[in-house]
Amino acid sequence: MGSPLSRRLNKPAEELRKPEVRPIEAPPPPAPAAEKPAEEPQGYIPPPKRRTTPRVAELRRQLRPKLLAAPSEADEWRRDNPEHQKIIVDRLNLFLQRANLQLPKPEYDELREALLDDILGWGAIDPLVRDRSYSEIMVNGPNVIFAERKGKLIETEYVFDDEEHADWVAQKIVRRLMRSFDREHPMADARLPDGSRVHLVRRPSALQGITMTIRKFPEKVLTVQDLIRFGSFTQDVADFLQACIVARLNIVVAGGTGSGKTTLLNVLSSFIPDDERIVTIEDAAELQLTQRHVVRLETAPPVPGAKDGTGQLTIRDLVKGSLRMRPDRIVIGECRGGEALDMLQAMNTGHDGSLTTVHANSPRDAIARLETLTLMAGMDLPIGVVRRQIASAIQLIVQQARLKDGSRKIIQITEIQGMEGDSITMQDLFVYKTPDHKGPGPSHTGGGTLQPTGYRTKFGERLEQAGFKLSGKIFGGGMVSGSKS
Ligand SMILES: Nc1ncnc2c1ncn2[C@@H]1O[C@H](COP(=O)(O)OP(=O)(O)OP(=O)(O)O)[C@@H](O)[C@H]1O
Numbered sequence: 001m002g003s004p005l006s007r008r009l010n011k012p013a014e015e016l017r018k019p020e021v022r023p024i025e026a027p028p029p030p031a032p033a034a035e036k037p038a039e040e041p042q043g044y045i046p047p048p049k050r051r052t053t054p055r056v057a058e059l060r061r062q063l064r065p066k067l068l069a070a071p072s073e074a075d076e077w078r079r080d081n082p083e084h085q086k087i088i089v090d091r092l093n094l095f096l097q098r099a100n101l102q103l104p105k106p107e108y109d110e111l112r113e114a115l116l117d118d119i120l121g122w123g124a125i126d127p128l129v130r131d132r133s134y135s136e137i138m139v140n141g142p143n144v145i146f147a148e149r150k151g152k153l154i155e156t157e158y159v160f161d162d163e164e165h166a167d168w169v170a171q172k173i174v175r176r177l178m179r180s181f182d183r184e185h186p187m188a189d190a191r192l193p194d195g196s197r198v199h200l201v202r203r204p205s206a207l208q209g210i211t212m213t214i215r216k217f218p219e220k221v222l223t224v225q226d227l228i229r230f231g232s233f234t235q236d237v238a239d240f241l242q243a244c245i246v247a248r249l250n251i252v253v254a255g256g257t258g259s260g261k262t263t264l265l266n267v268l269s270s271f272i273p274d275d276e277r278i279v280t281i282e283d284a285a286e287l288q289l290t291q292r293h294v295v296r297l298e299t300a301p302p303v304p305g306a307k308d309g310t311g312q313l314t315i316r317d318l319v320k321g322s323l324r325m326r327p328d329r330i331v332i333g334e335c336r337g338g339e340a341l342d343m344l345q346a347m348n349t350g351h352d353g354s355l356t357t358v359h360a361n362s363p364r365d366a367i368a369r370l371e372t373l374t375l376m377a378g379m380d381l382p383i384g385v386v387r388r389q390i391a392s393a394i395q396l397i398v399q400q401a402r403l404k405d406g407s408r409k410i411i412q413i414t415e416i417q418g419m420e421g422d423s424i425t426m427q428d429l430f431v432y433k434t435p436d437h438k439g440p441g442p443s444h445t446g447g448g449t450l451q452p453t454g455y456r457t458k459f460g461e462r463l464e465q466a467g468f469k470l471s472g473k474i475f476g477g478g479m480v481s482g483s484k485s
């Protein structure tokens with residue numbers, strides 16, 4: 001950078017201590033903020049953006065690294081800690097003084113807050129990260145940032161100054177975890193210090209530039225009573241699910257992205273009795289079980305720089321390993337690869353009462369997905385064998401969905417009955433209905449309830465043996481298993 005401004009700022013931190021006399025140069029005049037005309041889908045009006053002036057953006061870009069003795073210096077510092085703020089602001093003032101730069105007060109204030117956000121917080125998205133009412137933040141390149149609040153996804157007024165600014169924050173996120181995010185590692189998974197889950201992708205794959213998806217760590221873990229209160233399901237359904245968990249049915253939670261699978265898995269796991277040994281296996285640990293006898297396992301990325309995957313542990317490795325840990329229950333955060341085969345085998349060989357989630361939009365879809373995932377294990381199993389494994393391993397599929405009004409609900413609870421010829425037979429026990437919805441499947445609009453279909457579970461005896469005598473009313477009055485009364 002050869003501008004007078006950059007020359008003045010381009011001094012290492014040590015030099016700041018040396019006295020120096022320099023002529024005062026007039027700072028370049030503030031240029032009007034040039035908003036690039038965005039290419040937006042027709043009819044959609046993006047909100048006005050909160051963009052820093054080009055001069056503040058330029059100062060911010062140059063000063064961010066200079067106010068730190070080392071890139072990691074402030075990684076453990078806090079945005080809301082007055083002492084940490086003071087260190088940064090003192091350094092900023094010294095820099096401006098040494099560079100003979102006098103900014104008008106509003107511009108100085110803007111620069112100071114911007115730098116505090118960059119160095120102590122998470123840059124442009126810091127307000128969104130700190131505001132607990134946002135549950136998810138999505139950065140689609142530096143200029144478009146969406147966020148979810150109370151189930152509604154909206155485009156926000158925040159923007160990063162440029163790609164380098166977004167990268168500054170991305171590097172800050174991965175550095176703490178000693179992970180890499182660069183051309184060699186263009187995709188990364190990470191976590192914020194508060195436990196929020198982060199997924200990062202960059203060019204060349206992310207065409208709009210750095211893409212971040214942040215799932216906020218819930219301040220309070222949602223409990224079964226919270227979900228009942230939100231109308232996600234009824235007390236009757238909760239009683240039924242609790243009975244199924246205690247009676248050690250193998251259960252799969254199915255749902256689309258962000259539909260609430262992990263939250264439901266956490267709630268279902270909370271029904272596991274305290275005296276059982278639980279092993280949880282996740283890509284990025286999100287489950288928060290309150291039982292004491294829990295072993296939490298998380299996948300490990302390869303050692304940075306290792307070309308042969310040294311140090312890597314996949315979900316599949318962990319599932320296989322967990323079987324030697326004498327688990328009473330295995331809870332797998334999500335089945336998305338060959339581990340499906342190991343899980344089914346475990347379920348079929350005495351590790352019943354296990355739980356997992358799959359990415360699927362209906363129970364039938366969940367079966368198809370499990371078939372595909374099992375075939376991915378590369379064992380060359382005939383499809384008939386795979387189906388039989390699934391039919392005997394899994395007893396219940398609970399379908400979770402994010403509805404059109406933004407609410408998240410269980411929309412279907414389906415039992416696997418067995419096999420008829422080559423196909424798996426299933427029976428819906430509960431289906432979510434809205435008053436105007438007539439079809440046999442669940443409705444996808446808000447304002448309905450999860451209603452019993454009238455079919456009673458075929459596992460009634462098993463539930464009874466586990467100490468649960470559920471009234472026929474829960475199933476809509478049905479008394480005979482597998483048939484309608
Ligand atoms: N029943 C519910 N009612 C209201 N909010 C919910 C409900 N279930 C989940 N949420 C919220 O929805 C968001 C997504 O939930 P969750 O992480 O469980 O989804 P997911 O399906 O596991 O997502 P992903 O596919 O990304 O793993 C979280 O912010 C969570 O707190």
Ligand SMILES: [Mg+2]
Nearest residue numbers: 261262263334
């Ligand atoms: Mg999840």
